[in-house]
Amino acid sequence: MKFRGEGRGSAWRACVVAGALAGLGLLAGCAPQTLLLRGVADQLSAQGSAAEDDLGLAREASAFYLKLSESVLIQTPGHLPLAVAVAGGYTQYAYAFVEFEADRIESRDVKAAQALRARAARLYARAHRHAMAALEQQTPGLARSLAAAGSALPGDSERLPADQVAVAYWAAASWGASIALSKDQPDAVADLPQAIRLAHRAWARDPDFGAGALATLMGQFELARAGGSHEQAVAYFDRAVAAGGGRSAGPYVAQAEALALPAGDRATFEARLRTALAVAAAHRDLANEVMRARAQWLLDTADDRF
Numbered sequence: 001m002k003f004r005g006e007g008r009g010s011a012w013r014a015c016v017v018a019g020a021l022a023g024l025g026l027l028a029g030c031a032p033q034t035l036l037l038r039g040v041a042d043q044l045s046a047q048g049s050a051a052e053d054d055l056g057l058a059r060e061a062s063a064f065y066l067k068l069s070e071s072v073l074i075q076t077p078g079h080l081p082l083a084v085a086v087a088g089g090y091t092q093y094a095y096a097f098v099e100f101e102a103d104r105i106e107s108r109d110v111k112a113a114q115a116l117r118a119r120a121a122r123l124y125a126r127a128h129r130h131a132m133a134a135l136e137q138q139t140p141g142l143a144r145s146l147a148a149a150g151s152a153l154p155g156d157s158e159r160l161p162a163d164q165v166a167v168a169y170w171a172a173a174s175w176g177a178s179i180a181l182s183k184d185q186p187d188a189v190a191d192l193p194q195a196i197r198l199a200h201r202a203w204a205r206d207p208d209f210g211a212g213a214l215a216t217l218m219g220q221f222e223l224a225r226a227g228g229s230h231e232q233a234v235a236y237f238d239r240a241v242a243a244g245g246g247r248s249a250g251p252y253v254a255q256a257e258a259l260a261l262p263a264g265d266r267a268t269f270e271a272r273l274r275t276a277l278a279v280a281a282a283h284r285d286l287a288n289e290v291m292r293a294r295a296q297w298l299l300d301t302a303d304d305r306f
Contacts, residue, residue: 062093073130080167083134087127087170091177094123096290099181104297107304117181124178131171138164146194159205169209172199173217176224196221211247212240216254223258234259247283249291252276256298266306273299 069086073079102116135142138161160168175195182188199221202214219236222228237259240251252272260269273295280292298305 062089062097066090066093070130073134077133078137080134080138080163083130084166084170087131087134087167087174090123090127090130091170091174092287092290094120094127094174095177096293098123099177100290100294100297121178121181124174124181127174128171128178131167131174134167135164135171146197158201160201162205165202165206165209165214168198168202169214169217172196172202172221173213176217176221180224192224196225207239208243211245212243212251213248215240215243216251219254220258246279249276249280249283249288249295252279253291253295253298256295261305264306266302269306270299270302 066086066089069082069089073082073086076082098116099120102113102120105116106113132143172195175191175198179188179192179195199214199217202209203218207215215236219233219240222233222236223230237251237255240248240254244251252275256269256272256276260266260272276291276295277299280288280295
């Protein structure tokens with residue numbers, strides 16, 4: 001079970017604010033520190049949406065960007081845009097550069113693949129902690145309400161405030177991805193209904209969020225939950241494709257992996273992946289480049305799957 005969404009963009013331009021951080025220690029305990037921190041947080045969150053389609057450059061810059069952003073977020077926990085950038089950054093880094101690498105090397109080095117997946121799970125959990133901390137800062141008691149007894153199925157229509165949808169998406173996506181890599185840990189798996197409930201609350205507010213990213217997540221959760229409906233999952237994935245407007249490769253890759261592959265439908269599997277490649281080529285950005293790489297790898301290894 002894989003979880004993904006639309007990309008944040010590049011990290012490399014975040015270096016322009018590094019100099020600002022150097023002077024923050026001189027202002028400890030003063031009101032201007034808060035103003036500067038929030039200013040840096042604004043700049044860092046803005047950099048998270050910068051365009052970038054070079055995976056190598058993004059990978060090289062990501063560690064610096066994430067650590068810098070994380071350190072500022074810890075001091076400005078209520079800054080929702082920065083929380084989105086940090087949680088989304090760690091989630092996408094784990095998916096694109098750690099878990100995907102584990103998938104690629106597993107056939108020749110199982111032990112190394114296991115180590116990479118363990119690292120990816122830790123990164124997903126880190127993203128989830130930051131996203132949930134931001135949500136709890138905005139809505140105290142949210143985590144408790146998610147853990148309360150009740151259905152995690154469609155019907156939990158409580159809505160999040162509009163400005164919390166993005167961070168809730170990353171909280172749910174990273175939570176689900178962490179659980180998927182922790183199937184041998186009953187306590188982690190037991191949290192799945194909470195992750196699903198959070199995704200439903202975001203869905204109730206903005207079902208087309210992320211140009212289909214949330215709809216894709218909903219489809220994956222529908223397939224993962226006990227008693228999930230295949231027909232409903234198909235509807236979610238179709239909604240994701242429509243919401244993407246033909247500009248997002250992610251929903252097509254998700255359809256191939258989550259629907260066509262388990263059904264043993266190689267023709268549809270390959271058709272969806274080729275569509276993803278065409279979309280990624282026509283609309284270059286980091287998210288589509290990640291999906292392009294995965295789609296091509298899945299096509300290249302299709303004989304091993306059917």
